[in-house]
Amino acid sequence: MKAQNQTTQHLIDGDTSAALDRITDWCKERKLPAYRGRQIHEHLVEQRTLNPSDMTTLPKMIREELSETLLAPTVTINTVLRSTDGTLKFLFDLTDGKSVEAVWIPTQERGTLCVSSQVGCAAGCTFCATGTMKLTRNLSASEIVGQWNAVDQFTRGEGKVGVTQLVFMGMGEPLHNYPSVSGALNWLTSPDGFDMSPRRITVSTVGIVPKIPKLVAEHPQIRLAVSLHSAVEETRARIVPIQSKHSLSDLLDTLSRLRHKVRRISLEYVVLPGVNDDVQEALALAAFARKCHGHINLLPFHPFDGAPFKAADEDTVERFREEVSRHYDGQVTARRSRGLDIDGACGQLAIKGSKPQGE
Incomplete structure (x- = not known):
């Protein structure tokens, strides 16, 4: 044959x-x-x-x-780490010997998969473990979709809900790999593909300004998340090195123009004690959010080996949330940490050799 x-x-x-x-x-x-x-x-x-x-x-x-040939395996589950809160972290082997991680988070009747788009990352955010890996290569659309399919099949096989929501917040900067990410989105959401509702998908970017309008134009129903982390130019330049290529003012102008063309803009903000959590930062964040009608989502910093910042506890995050809320009438929420005991929380994904952190 x-x-x-x-x-x-x-x-x-x-x-x-x-x-x-x-x-x-x-x-x-x-x-x-x-x-x-x-x-x-x-x-x-x-x-x-x-x-x-x-x-x-x-x-x-x-x-x-x-x-x-047509359906040659692109990802293989190597290891599954289980958190006491039900979160699962998957280590995937790729066909060239490289590895990526993805995290599945159960909440009530939902199962949210945080999927990777690159091996490593070139953005170099100082509070993110993936940034310490540097960029090795982009993932293909089949490798991205393969993570989703493998986790969906695995969790359903254990009697769980599977993957009902998908967030591109794993390893890598999705808009640095736009062709593969867009191809994966087409397969995931198209009636000719897997027909998943685009409203259940969020793409997160550190702010690759030239690619954001393209993403919104080609995938208008998906949710957009921006890894902001500071609305003060000097602070953001220190903690988000890519700020030197894509300025905060250009990012805000772009988001303000697109705010009526996208379902929702979320502003992701990792709280770094003593760095971006004072009153000046709160005022700047509130002003930024007002102009783009953003939903502010605060996250505590999660330490990793060699991290230059200290952890943020829930009280610190809550105090900052209250300060921002005094100056902004829109949504300001604090995300609960999940998967901390398996290094599966936001900003903790990184490959050490061939094993995931925490093993």
Whole structure:
């Protein structure tokens, strides 16, 4: 049955609208009946089965060749760490020997997956463990979607809710890898793909100003989160090095122009005691949020090896929240930390050798 051996682009790395045609052509090359193509497509988009070995209506020979061509595995679960609060951290092996992490967080009837878009990160935020890794490479759309699918299948297999919400807040800066992130979003949300509601997806960026309008134009229903961390130019320049390329004023102008074109703008703010939590910072944050109608989301800083900041306790975060709320009528919330005991909280994802932190 095998056709001539050649490198085949993974199906998820192509357009959703062309998927059925590609599967049909793949079957024709192998002289398979047309209904086999329909079976493969049904397994993929209706049953959300990316692993050919689970396509049990297909003969073993077809499953094996799919695993070597159109649907070759892109990510493999290496390790799952379990937090006492129910959070799960996944270490994924990639086919080139690199690794990434993703975190699944259960809340009531929801399961939120924090997915990675790069191996490492070039943004270099000083309060984030991933920034200490530097950037190794971008992930492909199939590697991003592969994380979602693997965690969804794993958690459902344990009788849990699966992945109902998706946030691009794992390792990497999503807008530094826009083609793959956009391709993954297309597959995840398209009726020709996995038909997930875009309103359940959030893309977070440290503020790559030229790419934000493109993201909003091409994916208007997704939620946008901006890793702000200070609305004072000098402070942000110290803790978010990429500030030197994309100024705070340009970021605010962009968000203000787009505020009516996006479902919601969240302003993510890691509270660093003695750095960005005084009254001046609160006033600046409130003024920034007013201009772009942002939902302010405060997070405590979570320490990691070699971190230059001390941890923020809940009282510190709450005091800052109250100060900001005095000057801003919009939403100001404080996010509860999850997965701290497995180094799975915000800003803690980093690979040490081939093992996740905390193991």
